[in-house]
Amino acid sequence: MKFVVDGDKNQYTDFIKSHPKGHILQSLEWAQVKEENWRSMHVMVEDEGRIRASMLLLLRPLPLVGKYMIYSPRGPVCDMCDFETLKFLVENVKKLAKKHGAIMLKIDPDISIKDREAVNNLKKLGFIQNLEALNFEAIQPRFVFRLDITPSLDELLARFHHKTRYNIRLAQKKGVRVRLGSREDLKEFHRIMEITGIRDGFVVRSLEYFERMYDCLKPKGFMELALAEYDRKVIAGIICLFFGQKCWYLYGASSNEHRNVMPNYLLQWEMIKLAKERGCTLYDFRGVSGDLNPENPLYGLYRFKKGFSGEFTEFVGEYDLVFSPLWYTIFQKGVPVFRDLRRKLTLVLKKAKMKL
Incomplete structure (x- = not known):
């Protein structure tokens, strides 16, 4: 197998378009959307002239520390039960990540929670589950409705x-x-x-x-x-x-x-x-809460999307591959606090602006 960094763009796009786990968030065009704050690379695993796996990698510098986090939204795109290919991909991405001073690789793959073999493969490769998010705490929604159209x-x-x-x-x-x-x-x-x-x-x-x-x-x-x-x-x-x-x-x-x-x-x-x-063939309504208590403020969104009779799907959530335990711990503790403060301040300012 061969590991290719920033290879043929058309070949990459054709692969993720046609793959069952392909996703718009793995596209090169999505990387362009995010390029103001993230720089990107795309990687592929080739075997006997055909692509077996791919990943869009988004790199973001962490404030003040000169380190990076790498995020692959809804990646990787491959058969997650093909352990040898997945292992080859992850080991090479790990080398690439360390070369760029990354403290972690974060993924939130398009894998159902029911796919235990895929989850076990991630754990065997050293990934740890980031958090058990019921609402919208994660970057991508963990719970969605998907409709076969x-x-x-x-x-x-x-x-x-x-x-x-x-x-x-x-x-x-x-x-x-x-x-x-x-x-x-x-x-x-x-x-x-x-x-x-x-x-x-x-x-x-x-x-x-x-x-x-x-x-x-x-x-x-x-x-x-x-x-x-x-x-x-x-x-x-x-x-x-x-x-x-x-x-x-x-x-x-x-x-x-x-x-x-x-x-x-x-x-x-x-x-x-x-x-x-x-x-x-598929219409994805995206995120809903996994807390199905009618008292949950997000229950109305769940009820609205449920009315279209899609399949309620739970993904495996976020998994992290940690390269620097110290910086990862600091990141895990600091980012939620910063995001919550920023959200509250932004909403206060916008409400004040609306009243003027």
């Missing part, structure tokens, strides 16, 4: 919860209109996203970030922005990513006005239809 539209609609079907038809009856948006529409989407963030207590990325996403992904057909309009106003929006035969619902936003006309239900339905038109 190979059945006909009529069959899909019939499988939805009756309340979901009712809300889709209510939006249509009330005159909600869904259209695909342009780059210029990102400004309005971001404005509504800010309203959503303040209402639900999460920090929203900058408009510049969404514009960079659009510039990197849209020309390749990997991103679509859809907007729901009512009474000539944009009242909700959604961003979906497309790659290979998969579609991911990445961001959603809704204003505080006209929520009773159920625009979010119609947006999801229209994007499911678009995904089918583009040959997708």
Whole structure:
């Protein structure tokens, strides 16, 4: 087997597009989205002229210490039960990581918690589970709903919860209109996203970030922005990513006005239809909480996505390969505190700004 660093880009892209574990977050275009704060490398394992495994590696410097963390979102892309190939990949990535002064390699692979062989292989290679995240503590969601969209539209609609079907038809009856948006529409989407963030207590990325996403992904057909309009106003929006035969619902936003006309239900339905038109077989609703207690503030999001009758999927979560135990301990203790303080401060400032 041969380990290739920053090899043929088309070969790399074709591999992850066609692989069952391929993911948009492993694409070179996603690396471009993140390049403001992360530099990237892509690696492949070749064997007898064909690729057997690949990984996108994102490197980020840690403040003040001159060290790096390496993160491979939803990587690696390979058969995680093929231990020899996985071992060859990880051992070579480990050498590369140490060469760049990394304290750790973090992965959150597209592996179901039920796949015990894959989990055991990671442990045999020295990976440790980072945390048992039930809500959204991790970088990527651990719990998602995934919908097989190979059945006909009529069959899909019939499988939805009756309340979901009712809300889709209510939006249509009330005159909600869904259209695909342009780059210029990102400004309005971001404005509504800010309203959503303040209402639900999460920090929203900058408009510049969404514009960079659009510039990197849209020309390749990997991103679509859809907007729901009512009474000539944009009242909700959604961003979906497309790659290979998969579609991911990445961001959603809704204003505080006209929520009773159920625009979010119609947006999801229209994007499911678009995904089918583009040959997708899977629609991923992305994150929900793993705490299914109705008292959980996130239960409403779970109920909304569950109504589309996708499969509730739990991934294995984050696994870390540690190269520097001391710096890793400092990182583990310091980062959550910093993120929580930053989130609280940002929300306070945005709420104050909204009142002005």
